[in-house]
Amino acid sequence: MKIHTSEFLKSAADLEGCPESELPEFAFIGRSNVGKSSLLNMLTRSKGLAKVSSTPGATQLINYFTINESWFMVDLPGYGYSKTPQKVRDGFQVMVSEYLANRHSLRCVFVLVDSRHTPQKIDLDFAEWLANAGVPFVLAFTKIDKSKAGKVKSNVAAFLKSLSDRVDGEPRTFLTSAEKGTGRGEVLDFIDQALKS
Numbered sequence: 001m002k003i004h005t006s007e008f009l010k011s012a013a014d015l016e017g018c019p020e021s022e023l024p025e026f027a028f029i030g031r032s033n034v035g036k037s038s039l040l041n042m043l044t045r046s047k048g049l050a051k052v053s054s055t056p057g058a059t060q061l062i063n064y065f066t067i068n069e070s071w072f073m074v075d076l077p078g079y080g081y082s083k084t085p086q087k088v089r090d091g092f093q094v095m096v097s098e099y100l101a102n103r104h105s106l107r108c109v110f111v112l113v114d115s116r117h118t119p120q121k122i123d124l125d126f127a128e129w130l131a132n133a134g135v136p137f138v139l140a141f142t143k144i145d146k147s148k149a150g151k152v153k154s155n156v157a158a159f160l161k162s163l164s165d166r167v168d169g170e171p172r173t174f175l176t177s178a179e180k181g182t183g184r185g186e187v188l189d190f191i192d193q194a195l196k197s
Helices: 036-044 088-104 120-132 149-164 184-196
Strands: 006-012 025-030 064-065 071-075 106-115 137-142 173-175
Touching: 025 088, 025 137, 025 173, 036 064, 036 071, 036 137, 036 184, 064 088, 088 106, 088 120, 106 120, 106 184, 120 137, 120 149, 137 149, 149 173, 173 184
Parallel strands: 025 071, 025 106, 106 137, 137 173
Antiparallel strands: 006 064, 064 071
16 A cells, blocks of 8 residues: 555544544554554654654544545554543543444554563553454554564564463564554555455
């Protein structure tokens, strides 16, 4: 897939605020500071499309980007940033879970996992919730350029092993680096195939 156009459409504070359009949606979510905005900008080759912040937890709304005028890239609030007030975090959780469970045009969720770390309970819990809710998802391991290849391979294998104890089947996985552009073709090819199916 070649991305010819990518533009911000709108932000939504809840499910009701999402676009009425029936265009297919691919959502991206991960623990705060996982490199989500950088990955979205790498995929679209647009440095300023998604706001990259040095403050974890900066995304607080459901952000819609129209890609090639044919599908939506959806930037969801990150989870797990402890300095965000509990009440605000609870609000995020309700907003995101309602979107994920009830948005009919949602085709797939990309769960971003930081490849530098051993399996984190919060990531495993979230992936398990998606599986139990019947929400299609894949895993995108980020920042693979920040560690040695052996370390990345070990962390990915450990995550998949931990996840296999919780859910049936193994989700599709992608290895990505926003800085190097790694994984861009594979992710876009996956979306392209999903759009055609």
